Amino acid sequence: xxxxxxxVSSIDQNLERQLDNLKTFGVEKIFTE
Numbered sequence: 029x030x031x032x033x034x035x036v037s038s039i040d041q042n043l044e045r046q047l048d049n050l051k052t053f054g055v056e057k058i059f060t061e
Contacts, residue, residue, distance in 0.1 A: 034050060
């Protein structure tokens, strides 16, 4: 199982784009902050 982590620390960052990229690489479990 591949586990990923996505985090946004500023208003300029995009959580959805990070999630899409993680899914593209086959990440099965994603934690967000």
